[in-house]
Amino acid sequence: MSGHDHQSRIEELLGQMTVDEKLGQLQQLAWAWGTGPGGADTEQAEAAARKGLLGSVLNIVGAETSNALQRIAVEESRLGIPLVFGLDVIHGYHTTFPIPLAQAAAFDPAVTEKDAEVSAREARSNGTHWTFSPMMDVTREPRWGRIAESIGEDPYLTAGYAVAKVRGYQGADLSAPDRIAACAKHFVAYGGAEGGRDYNTVDVSEQRLRNLYLPPFRAAVDAGAVTVMAAFNTISGVPAHANPHTLTDILKEEWGFDGVVVSDWTGVQELIAHGNAANEAEAARRSLTAGVDMEMVSTTFVDHGRDLLASGALSQERLDDAVARVLRLKLRLGLFESPYVEESAALTAPTPEARAAAREVAGRCMVLLKNDNNVLPLDAQALRSLAVAGPFADSGDLLGTWTLPGAPAAVPVLAGLRAALPDTDIRHAVGVSSDGFDTGGIPEAVAAAEAADAVVLVVGEPPAISGEAAVRSELGLPGAQEELIDAVAAAGKPCVVVLVGGRPLTIGGWADKVSAIVMAWHPGIEAGPAVADVLTGAVVPGGKLPVTFPRTVGQLPLYYNHERTGRPSDPAAPDVKYVSKYLDLADGPEFAFGHGLSYTTFSLGDPVLSRERIGAEELGAGATVEVSVVIRNSGDREGDEVVQLYVQDPAASIAQPVRRLRGFRRIRLAAGEEREVRFTLGADDLGFWTNDPAGVFTVEPGEIHIHTGNSSQTRARRTLLIT
Numbered sequence: 040m041s042g043h044d045h046q047s048r049i050e051e052l053l054g055q056m057t058v059d060e061k062l063g064q065l066q067q068l069a070w071a072w073g074t075g076p077g078g079a080d081t082e083q084a085e086a087a088a089r090k091g092l093l094g095s096v097l098n099i100v101g102a103e104t105s106n107a108l109q110r111i112a113v114e115e116s117r118l119g120i121p122l123v124f125g126l127d128v129i130h131g132y133h134t135t136f137p138i139p140l141a142q143a144a145a146f147d148p149a150v151t152e153k154d155a156e157v158s159a160r161e162a163r164s165n166g167t168h169w170t171f172s173p174m175m176d177v178t179r180e181p182r183w184g185r186i187a188e189s190i191g192e193d194p195y196l197t198a199g200y201a202v203a204k205v206r207g208y209q210g211a212d213l214s215a216p217d218r219i220a221a222c223a224k225h226f227v228a229y230g231g232a233e234g235g236r237d238y239n240t241v242d243v244s245e246q247r248l249r250n251l252y253l254p255p256f257r258a259a260v261d262a263g264a265v266t267v268m269a270a271f272n273t274i275s276g277v278p279a280h281a282n283p284h285t286l287t288d289i290l291k292e293e294w295g296f297d298g299v300v301v302s303d304w305t306g307v308q309e310l311i312a313h314g315n316a317a318n319e320a321e322a323a324r325r326s327l328t329a330g331v332d333m334e335m336v337s338t339t340f341v342d343h344g345r346d347l348l349a350s351g352a353l354s355q356e357r358l359d360d361a362v363a364r365v366l367r368l369k370l371r372l373g374l375f376e377s378p379y380v381e382e383s384a385a386l387t388a389p390t391p392e393a394r395a396a397a398r399e400v401a402g403r404c405m406v407l408l409k410n411d412n413n414v415l416p417l418d419a420q421a422l423r424s425l426a427v428a429g430p431f432a433d434s435g436d437l438l439g440t441w442t443l444p445g446a447p448a449a450v451p452v453l454a455g456l457r458a459a460l461p462d463t464d465i466r467h468a469v470g471v472s473s474d475g476f477d478t479g480g481i482p483e484a485v486a487a488a489e490a491a492d493a494v495v496l497v498v499g500e501p502p503a504i505s506g507e508a509a510v511r512s513e514l515g516l517p518g519a520q521e522e523l524i525d526a527v528a529a530a531g532k533p534c535v536v537v538l539v540g541g542r543p544l545t546i547g548g549w550a551d552k553v554s555a556i557v558m559a560w561h562p563g564i565e566a567g568p569a570v571a572d573v574l575t576g577a578v579v580p581g582g583k584l585p586v587t588f589p590r591t592v593g594q595l596p597l598y599y600n601h602e603r604t605g606r607p608s609d610p611a612a613p614d615v616k617y618v619s620k621y622l623d624l625a626d627g628p629e630f631a632f633g634h635g636l637s638y639t640t641f642s643l644g645d646p647v648l649s650r651e652r653i654g655a656e657e658l659g660a661g662a663t664v665e666v667s668v669v670i671r672n673s674g675d676r677e678g679d680e681v682v683q684l685y686v687q688d689p690a691a692s693i694a695q696p697v698r699r700l701r702g703f704r705r706i707r708l709a710a711g712e713e714r715e716v717r718f719t720l721g722a723d724d725l726g727f728w729t730n731d732p733a734g735v736f737t738v739e740p741g742e743i744h745i746h747t748g749n750s751s752q753t754r755a756r757r758t759l760l761i762t
Contacts, residue, residue, distance in 0.1 A: 045370045049363045055118060061362045062344040063092030067125065067301065067335045070099040072444055076107040084108065091116035092341065094333060094365050095169075097125040100443070102385040105166025113378045120366070121374040125169040125301075128219070129188060129441035130154055132161035133386065134393040134564055135449070138439035138505075138541055139174065139200075141404040141560030143190040143585035144635075146681040147705045148203035150400045155207025157393045160217040164386045168372050169220040171268060171301075173204040175255035178230030179598040181586065184237065184509030187440050187541030187561070189230060191585030192598045192632060194251055195700045198258035205262040213265065214373025216380070223259035225270035225303060227285050228252040235595075237508045238271040246693055248274070248285075249728035257294060265298040265368055269306055269331055278313045280306045281322075284732065286330030293734060299364045301333045302326065308337035319343060324352050332361040389447065394565055401562040401569030402578035403679075407555070407636040408588075414533045414554040416576025416638055417460070417493065424464040426487035427453050428527060429497035430473040430520065431539050439561030440506025440541055447564055452497050452537060455567025459575050466491060470523040473501055478519045481526050488530040495574065496527060496553075497537045502561055505541030514545045514592055521549050528552040537570055543588040547629055558584070576638060581679025581705060583635035583750070587628045594624065599632035599751040600696040633683050633700075633750035639674030639710065643682065645755050646747040652760045655738045658722040664759060666718045668747045672708035681705045682716045683753070685746040686724060691739055693729060698751055720745070725761065 053061070068087065071080035087093035088111045099105050105124050112122045130136045136154040151173075162170065174188040177197050190197040201223065208221040228248060232239035243252070256267070267290060270279035279285065280302055290296045307326040308319060316322035323339035324347050334340045347353035369375065389397075407415070417425070431437065435448030453467055470484035471477060488494045498520045504511065515521065528534045534553040538544065541561055550556060557580065562569050572578040589597045608620040610627070620626050649665035670682055684702030688695040702718035726738035743759045 045367055048370060049366045052118065052120070052366055053359055053362060056362070058345055058348060060091050060118065061358055062341045063087065064094035064120070064362045064365045065333050065340045066093055066338060067095035067097055067333055068093060069336050070096050072098055073100070075104050085111055088112040088122060089115045091118055091120065093122060095123045095125060097335065099124050100126070100165065102164065102166045102380045102382040106379045106382060109378050121369055121378040123168050123369055123372065123374060124166055125171060126162065126167045127172070127441055128158050128162050128167065128170040128443070129172050129174070130439065131446065131563065132158050132165070132443060133446060134158070134161065134389040134397050135438045135442050135446050136397050137401050137404045137563045138187045138561045140187050140189055140191060140541065140585065141562060142400065143196060143200060144406050144558070144560065144582040145400070145403040145705070146196070146583050146703050147403060148199045150403055151200050152203040152207035153396050153400060155204045157396055159208050159219045161386045161393070163217055163219050164380060164384055166380045167219060168374065169222065169266065170208060171222045171224060173201055173221065173223060173259070174225065175201050175223050175259055176225055176230035177252055177255065179596045180230065180232065180235040181514060181543040181589070182235030182511050182592070182595065183230065183232060184440070184504070184506045184511070184541070186586065187505045192587060193585065193600065193700050194254040196585055196703070197255040201255045201259040202262040205259050205264045209263060209265070213371045214377070220266055220368060220372060221259070221264045222266040222268050222301065223256050223264045224268035226256060226267050226279060226290065226300070227270060228274050229270040229272050232272055235510050237510055241272045242275050245730045245732050246728050249734065253289070260290070260294050260296050265371055266301055267296065267298065268301050268303055271303055271306060271309070273313060278310055278315050280331055281310055281315055281325035281329045283329040289734070291330055297364065297367065299332045299368050300330055302331050302335045304335050305337040307331065307334050307339050320347065323347060327353055327361065328357060332364045389564065397563050398565035398569050398572070401565055402572045404560060404562065404582050405569070405573045405580050406558040406582040406584055407580040408558055408630055408634070409550065409556040410636055411554045414493070414535060415557070415574060417574050419460055419463065419575055422460065422463050422492055424466070424491040425456070425460065426466050426468065426484070426491035426494045427456060427497070428468045428470045428484040428487060428494065429523065430469060430471055431499060432469070432495070432497040433467060434473065436473070436501055437539060437561055437566040438563055439502050440509070449562070449564050450567035452567045452570045455569070455571035456495065456574070458568065459571035459577070470527070471519050474518050476518045478522060481523055484523060485526050485530055488527045488532050491532060493533040493535065494527055494530070495535045495537060496524060497539065498524065499539035500541065500544065502541065505561070512592070514543065514589070515548070516544065524549045525552065535574065537574070543586055545589060545591055545629070547590050550629070579638045579676065579678040580635065581637060581681065583633050583681045584630055585632070587632050588630040590624060590629045594621070597628055600699055602694045603697055631750055631752045633681070635681070637678045637680065639672055639676045639678035641680040641749065642671045642673045643748060643755065644669040646745055646757045648745065648757050648759060651758070652762060654762050655740055658725060658738050658761070661721070663719045663721045666702070666720060666745055666747065667715050669713060669715050670706060670708070671713040672710055675710050677707065677709045679705055679707045680749060683748060683750065684718045685751065685753070686720070687744040687746070688727070688739070688741065689744060690741055691727070693727060695727060698746065700751070
């Protein structure tokens with residue numbers, strides 16, 4: 040259907056609908072997990088659907104169940120308008136891929152596109168039309184549990200993943216039987232919550248809003264995302280669910296977004312708790328007039344919309360606009376023509392191809408943080424015995440946050456290593472429990488280590504303390520896991536730590552005691568085989584950190600793209616007193632954004648510019664500068680390297696970050712192979728937004744420093760002059 044045909048159909052339907060039916064289209068109700076139609080838990084949704092007073096349902100699972108409810112709406116309601124079914128498909132439906140933060144570590148948006156394609160196929164076959172993903176919240180706060188769902192601390196990297204995930208979910212034809220609607224969330228600045236406390240306050244300047252938090256959402260909208268979800272937080276005192284500046288002025292008017300803005304779970308009703316609305320009627324008015332189109336779970340729109348309309352507090356134009364957006368989503372999904380799914384074609388388990396994709400993606404996401412004396416990869420020919428210990432060594436609880444009920448458990452690391460090393464004698468000992476408090480197994484783990492040629496310790500945080508509302512005030516290993524590391528490392532054998540988790544962890548207390556550290560994140564359904572691939576060298580690690588690892592929690596917030604101060608810390612002058620630093624801690628992170636090692640080595644040349652001078656007006660008219668850099672695999676085996684490009688404006692009317700990522704390319708090179716990598720910089724890369732609330736972007740004359748390398752701490756530089 041063309042957009043013109045959609046508009047004609049929308050206008051036709053609007054002309055037929057009563058006020059109550061219009062308000063009903065703005066309501067999304069929650070379905071009780073695992074229930075079928077006809078039960079006490081489903082009466083509200085079924086009754087509303089039968090009367091044509093319901094637009095959407097979330098959490099309904101399975102082709103048979105979704106079809107049954109859809110038939111009520113289509114075949115029993117007056118106008119037969121189909122429902123749209125939503126579900127939190129975050130990093131997999133049946134096939135659980137690594138968590139989004141792990142996918143970010145691949146520095147390769149193709150991995151998230153693959154996740155989205157597999158997820159869309161599995162979800163749509165089961166009657167799900169709409170996912171509440173991707174989460175585009177840029178965050179500098181590892182205490183915040185939802186960092187696991189994010190792409191980390193950089194807006195440019197996040198934007199690249201936003202485009203890929205939207206493309207993977209929606210494809211070229213949203214009505215296709217293997218595609219679902221994407222939802223860019225949470226709009227906006229949710230990742231800036233104070234202290235990492237979920238749902239908390241965000242006080243943000245206009246320039247930071249536009250330079251840091253908004254770019255990934257703009258990228259998602261430009262890529263065709265058909266829905267956006269409002270955020271739980273306030274934005275400089277105004278809750279996101281009642282914020283006309285972000286929802287209407289920027290999203291709908293400035294960006295031209297014609298899709299649906301959906302509330303988060305009871306987000307409209309929570310305007311009362313925010314202190315922004317005195318009652319539910321006022322909450323409905325503020326949210327609807329600010330730009331929210333559909334209400335999730337709470338029912339203030341349908342309960343108070345008629346009275347608001349009658350009093351003039353809600354205009355007929357705004358009501359019709361919201362309804363039109365919901366109808367447009369359903370038309371784009373093809374639900375009027377094909378409201379049901381073929382139950383016999385529903386995918387009920389991961390296919391071998393999907394598992395293979397999840398394994399490949401997990402391997403690309405792992406980051407080699409440390410590798411003293413080239414302990415890794417493990418030598419399968421020489422390794423006669425191996426001790427494998429830790430609470431997560433033989434655990435299937437490695438899927439991560441936001442996995443769907445019934446999703447298959449992960450293949451354990453122990454099983455993956457045994458399959459990869461069939462001729463090695465592998466002894467397993469738990470050491471400590473997954474909560475870290477039962478230490479009775481430490482002597483057994485030490486004995487296993489003493490008897491083995493090498494040790495693999497699988498430690499970290501369980502998914503239960505990662506994700507929404509899972510805020511941690513400390514970022515060390517839970518319980519007595521550090522005690523286990525200390526005891527096993529003291530055995531004196533080469534000791535490899537596989538670190539699992541959903542956020543950066545503080546590892547300074549034990550990092551120097553072990554030989555190697557692999558950040559495996561929560562790697563998903565094929566965790567064991569993927570970890571074994573990396574440890575044995577079947578996959579050469581090439582991931583990079585998408586978020587800074589602090590030395591201690593006391594450093595937070597800590598991020599690479601910080602602004603300069605008038606008295607910046609200088610590592611070359613550690614005795615200078617009056618600078619921005621800690622008295623009791625070395626300056627800088629444990630591991631920097633963009634850091635990641637390999638089993639081979641790479642050499643990068645200095646950046647070369649296609650031109651060293653360009654006019655600001657030229658840039659505004661679309662002119663660009665090309666940056667090239669030569670990379671060579673200087674080692675003795677094939678491997679991946681991520682070439683990174685950063686820019687810095689050293690003197691601007693608004694102080695700019697010390698460095699901003701504006702290009703990255705993951706390159707695979709054979710031993711001795713050399714290649715030239717090219718990046719293109721334009722106005723978007725060299726300018727910035729000011730504090731004008733109307734949205735003013737500027738490119739100022741002056742020097743721009745251009746850095747290339749393999750982490751955010753690279754020093755190779757060229758200077759571009761903007762005139």
